[in-house]
Amino acid sequence: MAVTKEQVRECLAAIKAPDGTSLPQTGTVSDIVVTDGKVFFSITVDAGAVKAWEPIRKSIEDKVKAIPGVTSVMIALTAERAGRGAQPGRTSPAAAARATAGSGPTGVPGVKSIIAVASGKGGVGKSTTAINLALALRDLGLKVGVLDADIYGPSLPKLLAIKERPETIGGTRLKPIVRHGLTVMSIGFLIEEETPMIWRGPMVMSALTQMLREVEWGDIDVMVVDMPPGTGDAQLTMAQQVPLAGAVIVSTPQDLALIDARRGIAMFQRVNVPVLGVVENMSYFLCPQCGTRSDIFGHGGARHEAERLNVPFLGEVPLDMTIRETSDAGSPVVASQPEGPHAKVYRAIAQGVRDRLNGRSGARPAPKIVIEA
Numbered sequence: 115m116a117v118t119k120e121q122v123r124e125c126l127a128a129i130k131a132p133d134g135t136s137l138p139q140t141g142t143v144s145d146i147v148v149t150d151g152k153v154f155f156s157i158t159v160d161a162g163a164v165k166a167w168e169p170i171r172k173s174i175e176d177k178v179k180a181i182p183g184v185t186s187v188m189i190a191l192t193a194e195r196a197g198r199g200a201q202p203g204r205t206s207p208a209a210a211a212r213a214t215a216g217s218g219p220t221g222v223p224g225v226k227s228i229i230a231v232a233s234g235k236g237g238v239g240k241s242t243t244a245i246n247l248a249l250a251l252r253d254l255g256l257k258v259g260v261l262d263a264d265i266y267g268p269s270l271p272k273l274l275a276i277k278e279r280p281e282t283i284g285g286t287r288l289k290p291i292v293r294h295g296l297t298v299m300s301i302g303f304l305i306e307e308e309t310p311m312i313w314r315g316p317m318v319m320s321a322l323t324q325m326l327r328e329v330e331w332g333d334i335d336v337m338v339v340d341m342p343p344g345t346g347d348a349q350l351t352m353a354q355q356v357p358l359a360g361a362v363i364v365s366t367p368q369d370l371a372l373i374d375a376r377r378g379i380a381m382f383q384r385v386n387v388p389v390l391g392v393v394e395n396m397s398y399f400l401c402p403q404c405g406t407r408s409d410i411f412g413h414g415g416a417r418h419e420a421e422r423l424n425v426p427f428l429g430e431v432p433l434d435m436t437i438r439e440t441s442d443a444g445s446p447v448v449a450s451q452p453e454g455p456h457a458k459v460y461r462a463i464a465q466g467v468r469d470r471l472n473g474r475s476g477a478r479p480a481p482k483i484v485i486e487a
């Protein structure tokens with residue numbers, strides 16, 4: 115049975131903070147994200163109390179790991195600390211991003227267009243879409259880079275089965291790794307797997323800034339950025355530090371995911387980043403045995419939502435074991451089965467993205483490819 119947030123919350127209720135209060139009552143625990151047996155949340159603590167919390171973090175991790183069905187747990191202790199010259203207390207992410215970005219976003223040398231693949235909600239398939247979209251853009255003859263901006267839960271090491279570490283150039287700059295013709299970079303290449311990462315708002319920004327500006331990206335037509343879920347620091351940093359050519363919003367068809375997708379769209383529009391379009395992931399299920407199609411999540415929701423919000427609709431990706439298995443095996447479906455039906459779907463989406471990047475919005479109707487069993 116799938117692990118639920120409720121189970122995690124119940125487990126946390128039995129744990130005490132250093133002052134003896136039950137953990138959920140301290141108000142320090144963030145929203146709990148459970149994806150596929152992986153549990154992630156953060157605990158915001160006072161900067162001076164991090165040491166006292168560390169053993170508690172470890173014990174929470176062990177207890178949550180013991181919940182049946184949990185495969186991994188990542189708990190970040192986040193501490194807010196006033197930056198130099200800042201007011202004590204919280205610095206707004208937007209203000210911090212502006213401070214590091216100067217008066218406005220400057221480009222990354224050699225990189226022509228940067229696009230973000232985002233969603234409001236976790237686990238809807240951003241990383242899967244980002245990597246296959248990148249491979250499909252490559253198939254269209256473009257030079258493509260991929261930046262894994264999900265510093266809390268980086269995906270690229272697994273999606274591309276990358277174990278090596280990037281080399282440094284002259285001791286200060288990093289050489290990105292090249293796989294399947296893509297130039298890629300992830301914080302996951304630099305840290306051990308499962309290492310709990312402690313990021314404060316300003317650290318999120320500097321990690322992303324480094325990955326953008328201290329990596330020798332070389333000449334790239336399109337950089338695809340795999341965003342973490344939500345509309346927080348990382349999204350704002352990206353939107354404000356780099357001139358994003360646009361954002362691709364991934365959503366599943368359910369109403370709840372659509373509400374989050376709407377939030378994501380609104381965030382990019384607020385910072386004047388054009389929404390290149392919406393991709394409906396896990397759109398429908400095609401039984402590999404009998405070929406029967408089931409719209410398990412109420413297929414079509416994202417298309418309608420895109421129409422309603424007047425943003426382009428880019429295409430539908432079915433829920434299919436092949437997509438998942440190839441990703442898990444480190445060779446995403448567009449790379450491992452380039453002639454297969456899924457690669458076709460992703461290439462049609464990539465064409466829509468390229469057209470819109472080239473300013474040919476509306477040049478092509480939203481691709482509708484139906485995969486036959």
Ligand SMILES: Nc1ncnc2c1ncn2[C@@H]1O[C@H](COP(=O)(O)OP(=O)(O)OP(=O)(O)O)[C@@H](O)[C@H]1O
Pocket residue numbers: 149150233235236237238239240241242243264267269341342343395396431432433434435437438439441442
């Ligand atoms: N179309 C699909 N068919 C089958 N499985 C899929 C599909 N898209 C994604 N998945 C699987 O769903 C899981 C979540 O996908 P993914 O990691 O891409 O989501 P995400 O939105 O990037 O998650 P997070 O918010 O944690 O970053 C993965 O196991 C992935 O292989």
Ligand SMILES: [Mg+2]
Pocket residue numbers: 240241242264269340341342
């Ligand atoms: Mg992801």
